[in-house]
Amino acid sequence: MNKIEQLNFLIKELISEQERYKNLKIPKEYNEKRKLLRALMNVREPYEASEEFIKVQDEFLKTESEEKGIVELKDLATLDEQFTEKSNKHGNKISLWQGDITSLKVDAIVNAANNQMLGCFVQCHACIDNAIHSAAGIQLRNECDELMKKQGFLEPTGSSKVTKAYNLPCKYVIHTVGPIISGTLATDDCKKLEACYKACLEAAIENGIKSIAFCCISTGEFRFPRDKAAEIAINAINDFLDRNDEKIERVVINVFKREDFEIYKNLLG
Template sequence: MSDIDIAVDPLEVNNQKSNNVRWSPTGADGDADPLGLRDTVVHLDSLTRWNLTLLPLATDTDDDNPTVAENEKRSPFPWRNDLNNKIVLWKGDITELSVHAIVHSTNEKMTDRSYITEKLFAKAGPKLQADIKNNIRVCKTGEAKISEGFDLLCRYVIHTVGPRYNVKYVTAAEGALYSSYRNVLQLVRENSVRSLGLCCVHSQKRGYPPGEGAHIAVRTVRRFLERYGSDVDVIIFVCDDETYSVYETVLPLYFPRNPQEQRESLSRLPEDIGNEMGEPVIPERQIRISDKPTFNPAGPQKEDEFEKTVDLNEEFGKSINGSVGQHPFASMQEHPDDQKQRNPRTVNEVKHIEQQKRYERLLKRARTEDLTEISALRCLYRTGQDRFGRPVIVFVGKNFPAHTVDMEKALLYMIRLMDPIVDRDYVVVYFHTQTSNENLPPMNYLKNVYHTLDHKYKKNLKSFYIVHPTWWSKFATWFFTTFTASDIKQKVHSLKGVQFLYAKINPDQLDIPPFVLDHDIQENGPRYFVPFEEGTVEDL
């Protein structure tokens, strides 16, 4: 009996594992030794499906309203209770889920040392690491590979690698992230996985903004379920404390739970909602290699991206030996190089277009999301005008909890506050007074913010005053403006005290926190006056 492989139903596997019996894929009796008590086992019947998640009930269905009916017809993600019943939003440890498969986000060499990875390997036992070392070995960015779950509650573990985020290459990052989720879902179909624990592949460890990554994740799952919903029973979006609120906001946009939520989501959806598979759309790259490039008189065939694998060498041979001259691409009258010379587009222009699109998406979110928590910090606000009538923005470093605040919401709040102002000349005053390491955002975050903001922010900034700088802040400012923000370097000025501001901004136009004034008196005395000479960041 021990030499014969026994087919095991996945549901029975989960039941066996939850009963504290070590499960073997072969079902051999010799492997069924006690595993010891598990801390927690989360069963599917204990989780609340998305369609049953509490939400405000619609007070008016507006069935007779032609405008509402028209909106519902054109909604790209209409309300579907059957799809919502296959979705769960859950916060917890993914290794505790009693499901057919879980997703493991790792790095290219499969050597990630995050907390969840260490826990997964510890629960899976040494066989999982041996399987990765001997069989999987590496996993490229955007790929997904599957292994057995061994001593885990799940039968399979799907490993995938999310992209490193760089604001200069947003398009590549979005494409790679979509590929990760798509390839995971493709393995789900190929291995008849009915229940999946899906973690956040877009990790902040790799710099990916949680909100933008969540849009791609949820959108891809929605399009997948629209096509293959009958193949899957449930997909669980597994979150932690940081990502749960993000998914709670994004999910209703793609999985509205009633007609009212569907209508409200229309104004909050991003500009790019992907193609029919959820893949990000790049207008400049709309040429696609189809599975059958030869001319079809009956019209284009619908491509099943999750089902078909195209042998490009074989198809290219067919197109050469067959009907190259019949293909529309071969009937172009104009030489491509001539067209490019008349209508050139440089690399910088393409980057500028991508940056502008990303900023517009952020601006749209900034106008709709609830940012009251950031506003209450009083770390960034508008005050009066300088002596030339230019609006003044104040940033109070001490009030900014950089290590605990939601950095993405902080960026959205800054965009909401400053976008109406930066179309014309403006001034920024930064009080570095009594700041500590807890108030200083990472340099990479500052770089991303700088490259994310629209060009008008840099162009119309006339002066950036840093009040009460330290030696370290001067050095950091010099480094940042030298290697990242060289175009605003001459606009940045370090000031020893508040009185230096009064030569450019009247005191009655400045809303200065009391602790800043108290510190100023302690450092410079109750009455001091120094002729106003702007100290630039070069004065080190």
């Protein structure tokens, strides 16, 4: 199958799963087809799909990932290389990089999840949870569902869980639930965000993960102030590396927005 044929097949398979989709029309334009596929994947409940669906989906998503461009760890400068005029505590082990976290070929990327830990169900939402699940494929939600059913309760803030990465270039996804800010930032909120970073790094060591890329946890939909979040992230990473320097080869601080890059740049460089 070519990409159009793959898209049509995947859309038709997802439509056939639900009676409510029976009158849904498949658009003719490629970008609209792609948007519909993502939307159908986003709202799909966690359950098994046919082997053929998984095969075609995996081929499609991996081709898409390669076409988008895969960024390898060797392509990322360390802080020592980025900011040569200043000395950073662990500048040889930390990188600051602006880009799409789903393109990173590191051991693990961090997903800012919600406490249901099943990914974002909002169609084509711009959050990182949605982006990661959309690029990984439906297997990621299924694995998360298995973990949550086994646990039997919602994921606590400041903890973490490790899953496979499926069609992402990385090997694993580490999911963590950050604090939600509804009013004035409290000391407890800061402690919970710090716990997220430490829980992810501890999970990395427990699973033999040597390189990890963090997103800006809680600063999007969860409304944690960006400058304070960056300060907490840097302190938590440095503190962890003080005690576990030999166990982690690289920590990537991944930002998507230029605003966040400038905040980290001012703090690190």
